[in-house]
Each structure stands twice: as C-alpha cells, then as structure tokens.
Amino acid sequence: MTNLQEYNEFMSVARRVVIVTHYKPDADALGSSLGLSAFLKKDGHRVTVITPSDYPAFLNWLPGNDEVVIFSEAVAEKVKSLVTEAEIIFCLDFSALSRINSIGEMIQKATGKKVLIDHHLEPEKFADFEQWNPKAASTAGLVYELIIELGERVKIDNAIADCLYAGLLTDTGGFRHNNTRREEFMIASDLVSLGANPTRVSKLIYDTNTLERLRLMGYVLSEKLVVLPEYKTAYMTLSQEELKKFGSQSGDTEGFVNYGLSIEGIHLSVMIYERKDEIKLSFRSLGEFSVNELARKYFNGGGHRNASGGSSTDSLGVTLEKFLSILPEYQEKILSARV
Ligand code: 5GP
Ligand code: MN
Secondary structure (H helix, E strand, O other): OOOHHHHHHHOOOOOEEEEEEOOOOOHHHHHHHHHHHHHHHOOOOEEEEEEOOOOOHHHOOOOOHHHOEEOOHHHHHHHHHHHHHOOEEEEEOOOOHHHHOHHHHHHHHOOOEEEEEEOOOOOOOOOOEEEEOOOOOOHHHHHHHHHHHOOOHHHOOHHHHHHHHHHHHHHOOOOOOOOOOHHHHHHHHHHHHOOOOHHHHHHHHHOOOOHHHHHHHHHHHHHHOEEEHHHOEEEEEEOHHHHHHOOOOOOOOOOHHHHHHOOOOOOEEEEEEEOOOOEEEEEEEOOOOOHHHHHHHHHOOEEOOOEEEEEEOOOHHHHHHHHHHHHHHHHHHHHHOOO
16 A cells, blocks of 8 residues: 555554445445455444445345445435544545545545545546555455555454455456456465355355346347447347336346357447436456447446446437447457457
8 A cells, every 4th residue: 555654653543434435336346345344443443334326135245234324315414424524534446536426525525534445447546545456356355455464464354354255256257357367366365264255155146146137137138139240249238117127126237248248259248228317338348458448438437448337328229329339430459359
C-alpha cells in the first residue's frame, strides 16, 4: 500500500470506518468488503459495510452479510451520516466514484481519509492510501496482500478466509481466466490453510441455482443467443418483461455472457439486459481485444481488458443497435484476437 507507515499510524487507534463497494456488488466486491471488515473489527474499529444497491441472494451466506447497510432512499440519511462521520472510508473493487451513485458525492465531500483497494484499469485519483494493482485478479487478493504487508496474517480466521476466497474464486472464473497468475494460486493456497473451504464456497456460489434461473438460462441459450460469424461475436438481450416472465431475481443473469464467449471461434460476447432504470451491458473478449476500451468509449463503463461492463439510458433496442453499429470499427481487432 502507498504510505503504509502513515496508514499504520492512523489505524493505531480505534476508528469509525466505512467500507463501500460498487453498485450491484459481486462476490469479489462483497467478499473483499466483508473480509476486510471482519479483519478491522479485530482491532476494535467500528466498521460499517455499505453497498449502493442490493445483490444476489447467492451471496447472503457470506459471513457478516447481516450487518451490511444496503443503500435505499429510506436509509439515505443514515448512510450520509455514516459517510460524513467516518474517520476513514475504504473504497473496494471500484475506482470511479460515479459507480456508486449518490454515495460517490457523499464520499467526495467527506473529510475522512480515503483508501482505494482495487484492480480495475484507469482509476480515479481520490484516495490518500492506495492498494491498486490491475494485474491482481481480485480485490479480495489485494485485501489479503494488505493484511500480509501489515504483518497480521494470524488475524485471518475461517470467516475472513472464506470471504476472500469467494472473491478470488469468482474474479478468476474459477481460476480459469487469463488474470490467474501464480500469485492467485499462492493466495488461494494460503487462504485454504487459514480455513477457507473451497468445496463449500464453490457449491454456494456456482452450484446453487433456483429453478427459475436455470429455466431463464435455457431460454437465453436456445432463443436469445445470436451469433455474428463475420464479427466473431455473440450477443444476447433480455428485456424486463422476459426477466419478469421467468421470475428472475437480482444476479440471475450473472455469467450468461461467458457462454457466448465459450462458442468455438467467438472472440467477443455481450449480454445486454434491461434493469429497472437503465440498460446494463456485460462484455467478454479474448486475448488482445480490449472490451475495457469499447465499454469506456461507447457505454459509459470500463473494467478489465477481457471483462468489462457498461450502461445506457437508451432503450434496449436502441442500445443493441448502437452496439451493432460500432462492430465495423472493431472488426479487424476482434477477428485477430488470440487466446
Ligand atoms: P460484469 O460484466 O460481470 O458486470 O463486469 C465485468 C467487469 O467490469 C467487473 O470487473 C466490473 O466491476 C466491471 N464493470 C461492470 N460494469 C461496469 C460499469 O458500468 N463501469 C465500470 N467502470 N466498470 C464496470
Ligand atoms: Mn473485482
């Protein structure tokens, strides 16, 4: 971490701490936040984890989940006072304050110290302390590395290890994506020796479906998956109506985009779906072709080179048209991408 000594001195007395992660948090966002929270509590800090929105039910098992404050208008004042009164605010798994909606403005105005722990490309500079590494596969891994840097490995218990392992597991796609370095295996190995249970975590995250989600997946794959061979691209769209028809819940579409990329010869996959108030896009690509650049340029988003997201305020149809219209610009790069 940058300014580690200063950080250490600051944290040598019990602090009021807020940990914030991104909108619609995934297992890395929530796992790293809850792991860090449990760790900080061991030193007597008073910690609150705040999420800007709800998250999938398959993350509810994460230790500490019950204490998460989920932002809504009903708790806006409470969140505001937590952020305003915090002596230190940790921002985990995102690096653009716009990704956390109105909480971003609260943080900008807040006088507490700010810590960025993240692995996304092109971070905003707003933090006093940074644990940032775009090569790291997960924010959970960065939290682990921070704990090690602090010489506090002994404080990692089963619960913390499970939280961090969950983030590491999912952001590497089960140790399969090209962000899986030697370090990821080393961290996983150490977390297991500290009590993480890989079988249980995998079961809870990957092999726990509702029947509705499986039916939705069947529908998407059989009816909604479109392949454009001339662009080596696959796309899927889902409207609110379709999502409702299948009784789907927050997070049910997670991972669908990967099926597009798994088709032989496909180098770019996108999933475009309707949320209540916006259109969400999920991009996956192979090799050198950067969806981070595409998402940033056209869809107000970003992420990593091969896994990015974005959003749009246009309709689902207009968003799809826009996506299709930019394909010629990227055609050459998409076609020449290699694993
Ligand atoms: P997913 O497609 O799984 O939602 O996200 C893939 C990656 O892109 C994740 O690392 C996620 O944090 C990032 N990401 C998703 N949506 C957005 C967005 O709207 N803006 C930015 N900057 N990053 C995003
Ligand atoms: Mn992450």
